[in-house]
Amino acid sequence: MPSKRSFEKKKSDAIAENEARYGEEARSRWGNKTVDAANEKLRGLSEQQWEEAQALGEKIIERLKQAMAEGNPQSAAAQELVELHAKWLRIYWPEGLYSPQAHVSLAEGYLAAPRFVQYYDSRAGSGATEFLVKAIKAALKG
Structure with a gap:
């Protein structure tokens, strides 16, 4: 085949x-x-799971743009963004690895790594990575 x-x-x-x-x-x-x-x-991953993960990645970028337009990392759109991002991580991370603390830790690392800043900012606009991190912290740190 x-x-x-x-x-x-x-x-x-x-x-x-x-x-x-x-x-x-x-x-x-x-x-x-x-x-x-x-x-x-x-x-x-099955081909269907792979395609779903790719689509979810695109949805994250779209939701990030929408949440940034609202300007509030605690908004409903931002919280949905964090939920989508968590779902996306769970697709790729080994079973049992995901936790809110691990998610926040990963997000904090995004700002220290130029390639992650470039990834999100080039797709969703300048400041996207910083906004994403603020939204994740707001949702998961309380």
Whole structure:
């Protein structure tokens, strides 16, 4: 089945790209066991799950734009954004790894990493990463 092989290659390529870009940092921060488990979870996604994750990523960017337009990281739109982001993380993170504290910790790391700032700001507008982090903290730290 060429389609299945193509999809499996897509996942393998994504894992290889993530390892090349973030592997060293991720392994030093969270350990080999966690990163290997995340890679296995990604490898195990069905094509439907993969497509849902991609669509969710796009929805996060759209909701981030909407929430930023409101300007309030505690708004209903911002809270929905945080829920979508948490759902997206759970797709990729190994079972049992997600917690509100882990989510906040990851978000705080976004501001220290230019590639994350560039990722969100280039898609949702200048200041998007900072707004996302404020929304996550507002929702999950109380």
